[in-house]
Amino acid sequence: MKAGKDPSVALLIALVGMFLSVPAIGYIYLENVKKGLIYLLINWVAVGVIVIFYSVVSAITGGVGLCCFPALLIPLIVSLLIVYDVYVEAKGEKSILPGFRSNS
Numbered sequence: 001m002k003a004g005k006d007p008s009v010a011l012l013i014a015l016v017g018m019f020l021s022v023p024a025i026g027y028i029y030l031e032n033v034k035k036g037l038i039y040l041l042i043n044w045v046a047v048g049v050i051v052i053f054y055s056v057v058s059a060i061t062g063g064v065g066l067c068c069f070p071a072l073l074i075p076l077i078v079s080l081l082i083v084y085d086v087y088v089e090a091k092g093e094k095s096i097l098p099g100f101r102s103n104s
Contacts, residue, residue: 005030010090014083021047023079026086035099039082046075 014026023043027036050071085097 005090007087007090011083011087014086018079018083023082023086026083027089030086030090032089032099039078039097043075043078043082046078047072050074 010026010029013029014023017023017025021044022040024036024039027033027039054071081097085095089095
């Protein structure tokens with residue numbers, strides 16, 4: 001992280017990003033673009049896999065059976081972890097999620 005990055009601004013950017021389905025945008029604010037893009041893809045792929053899985057199961061069973069709402073809690077939890085990690089990283093503390101820091 002470069003000097004001059006405010007943790008509260010990073011938190012706000014990540015929270016707004018979470019509601020727009022891009023919580024990892026906070027990493028981009030912290031100039032950790034690689035980590036931001038990787039976690040953005042992880043979050044989007046998780047939601048896509050869950051939606052496709054439940055769509056296929058629903059089509060096979062004729063619409064009877066599974067509700068996908070509980071499974072969508074997984075990407076929500078990942079998003080909240082990303083938001084918290086952006087805040088922790090902006091404060092200069094050790095990241096709670098695996099890092100992908102570039103050497104720039």
